[in-house]
Amino acid sequence: MTCEKYSERWTDYIFRELPEETLREMREHLEGCAACRAEVEALEAAAGAVKEGLSLPAVSEEFVRDTVRKARAQEEERRRPPFWLWAPAAAAVVVGLFLYGMFHMEFADTRSRIAQRVEERNGGLRDEALAPLAPAAPAGAEAEGGRRKAEGKQEPFQEDDKALGGLAVPTADAEMARRRADVRDASEKQVGREQFAQAPTMGIAADQPAPAPAKADARRNEAQLDASRTQPLKDSGARASAESQAFEEKITVTGQAPVVDATSTATGTLQAGGRGLGESKKEAGTGLGERQKRQQPAEEALAPMAPPPVPVPAKPEGSGPSGLGGSVPPNGAVYPDMFFDHAGVNPFIVTEEDPFSTFAVDVDTASYGVVRNYLRRGVLPPRDAARVEEFVNAFDQGYPPEYRKDFALRFDGAPSPFGLGYHLLRVGLVARSAMEEERKPLRLTFVIDCSGSMAREGRLELVKRGLEMLVGRLDGRDTVSIAVFRTEGRRHLEPSSGAERGRILDAVRALHPGGSTNVARGLSIGYQMASEIFDPRAVNRVILISDGVANEGLTAADAILGTVRGDAARGIFLTAVGVGMGNYNDALLERLANAGNGMYFYIDDDAEAERFFLQDLSGMLEVVAKDVKIQVEFDPRTVARYRLLGYENRDIADRDFRNDAVDAGEVNSGHTVTALYEVKLTGKKGDLGTVRLRYKQPLGEKAAELAFAMIPKAVVGSFEKALPHFQRDALVAEFAELLRGSYWAKDGSFAAILKHERDLPPAMRSDPETVEFFNLVREAARLRPARPPDR
Amino acid sequence: MPEIVAEVAMENPEPLDALDAFLGGEEGAFAEVVRAWYSRLVAYARSFLDTPEECQEAVQDALLKLHQARRTIRENPRAWLFKVTRNRCLDMQRRAIRERKRTEGALPVFPGAALPPLERLEVREALGTLPERDRAVVCLKVLEGLSYEEIAGALGLTAGNVGYILHHALKKLASIIRPGGRS
Known part of the structure; x- marks a missing residue:
């Protein structure tokens, strides 16, 4: 015996999540309907059982003290100024x-x-x-x-x-x-x-x-x-x-x-x-x-x-x-x-003098994007804009993903194509990939206020830096699109895979302020884009970033809200981000966020931006480890000398490798970090040395350490026999070194890199990343045909 | 009868004072916040995690995060606390699952398929038959008396979703508990 009248609403009824009038009507109905009474009783019983069944444990003062102490410690850690x-x-x-x-x-x-x-x-x-x-x-x-x-x-x-x-x-x-x-x-x-x-x-x-x-x-x-x-x-x-x-x-x-x-x-x-x-x-x-x-x-x-x-x-x-x-x-x-x-x-x-090479991991890849931007505009970048490790890490390394352990280590090597008699070694770190069920793909549509007021206090620049940080955390599962609004709104970045970091970063960097603020137009375009990439299995989100001073088109929150409500119901949520202090319109954003079933944040400096973009927004992405340090110990019997390519500003004193108070890099799920070494081998047989990895769990303070041997089997006899990704790395690193004016690349040239293009395995040669890379090398060669003027 | 449940809903032993004071810049109130929130958060964590130790750890992490983020929380701080606790629990759960996968090579199975006699089924286990999201909704509503809106905010759902989920979760719990003859 069932009653259809209020069938799905009795839970709302018992928790009073209905208008007073409806509640009254339902109460009246209940009196005359046994079926509904039974249902209500059952629901109440279940709720009551849960409430009773989960007893509330009492807190111990010890726990309170411990927590307060830890909070203080954490505070000091954070507050301590450099x-x-x-x-x-x-x-x-x-x-x-x-x-x-x-x-x-x-x-x-x-x-x-x-x-x-x-x-x-x-x-x-x-x-x-x-x-x-x-x-x-x-x-x-x-x-x-x-x-x-x-x-x-x-x-x-x-x-x-x-x-x-x-x-x-x-x-x-x-x-x-x-x-x-x-x-x-x-x-x-x-x-x-x-x-x-x-x-x-x-x-x-x-x-x-x-x-x-x-x-x-x-x-x-x-x-x-x-x-x-x-x-x-x-x-x-x-x-x-x-x-x-x-x-x-x-x-x-x-x-x-x-x-x-x-x-x-x-x-x-x-x-x-x-x-x-x-x-x-x-x-x-x-x-x-x-x-x-x-x-x-x-x-x-x-x-x-x-x-x-x-x-x-x-x-x-x-x-x-x-x-x-x-x-x-x-x-x-x-x-x-x-x-x-x-x-x-x-x-x-x-090696005999110092077999230890110690550095903090770096998953940044911004340098490559910066340099690409310069070159596309026909300008050679300043040499310090080119950071070798960020160049290399901007490219896919072809490492198999790791699903079980926090980290896998990959090692291979081959004769260096640019330094006769030298070998290039690649040490790769693969962070555990979140299993599919562990993280949902993201469908992020940014609606960014590029009005004139965003130029104040460098608001837009702040947003751009935040976005750059975020982009580093996305991968192929994610999709990002950007709409911008000034006096009008327009589509700025068509939906792009999170793996197309370069493309997204270019779009981000191209943002500039000017004009008035038409929030309504921007949002409607944003929601349009978001609905195009809507995926019911993903986290679908429209992120409105504005100083909230709507002065064009619809300016009243309520009018803007109309569209938002409908889309939120479909599962596209709105996150509103207020930027800058002073004249930003808190109320508008907050109301928009509430209507869009979302949250709202404000950011007013880099620390806040980092917190929002890295912690709150990408909170769905899993951090695998923090304070990740690598120490490579070369064996002097097999390696006469070595040179780490890049990571200059990530250097850590050897003795600090096990000093867990030393901060180091953070690595996210699925990320890879690669370090290249140029080495002179002695020719003796045996392991080349040991790679040690030290890291902490994202929320823990206890450090774990892993060690791996660099086995000689992984070093092939000729550059052509090396893995395709390795070959590309060698060229990428050389390119970065040339741009950087590295002493060690003084005999190199862009032309020499280009010569290797046709020797790459065909699949690698036609890879879009590779194609773009060689285009950049060609552009650089055009701009500076001779070898870099070192001195 | 409805009145009794209404009590559940109305009951809101929120120590808003301590939390508000703390978030309002009263740093010394943190200990009070810990005292006030420990029980409810641990109870909540219990719906995700197996051992009291794990719950405690998750709750402590959440409270520390609250401390850290005290100037930046812009949501309802209560919902925020639950959300953070939940996320932490899920992290730990995953870790536990991975751990188990490594050792047993099999995923843990919730006892939904073959239920033991119902009288012996603890409420916790009954909750265990629900998907974690549904469990979270139930706990936030029944234990904490948060509004649909607040729950939605904490879990990234819509208020409509919350009502729907809660309704079906309670129905399912009712179907498990009722045959046992709750007297």
């Missing part, structure tokens, strides 16, 4: 004075520390290799003698020094001699911004008595004299860390808190120059905007510290135009508008 932000200019002056006094101690300490580290790791294997060129440093020994003796470090230090002298020659072979002559240039380039950081140090160094060169000089001398041993960036990482530790110790020893504090602040600044920019994905985000933001204060903080060009002790032959201590950029190049990092180019490293 140290160079609060390095006041005044501190720089104090630093100068202080460094003078501390120089030797620091130097000595650092040296012995590193020596010790190496010993620990390698059982003395590299005792000889590591030591600096510097002769014994009596001044340092005097200054810090008591302390160092107490720590028993003086001996190894001196041994280091003795051992060092003869080192350069034996390791240099003919190949190296060739590269060696110009190595200083490479190292200069490599140092990039870091030179600023070192400037004050060197200024002081110039005043030092000759027998006790300052650490930076020693380092640099070392670099300059021996190509094979040049690794300023890497060393700087280690050095900076060692330094800061030295300072930490200093604090305890001297107890001169205020002054020492300022000093260590400055050390932080030095460190920041070396690798600060590459550090935290979490904090820095993946956007250029954030990066830019961070860089500026860094440069500002550094600027007052840089003295005018200073004489450099022990300066070797053929110095570069800028000198070492000056504030002129390497190679006399003019710094562009601080938009790009200046992290230089990694040098070759002799």
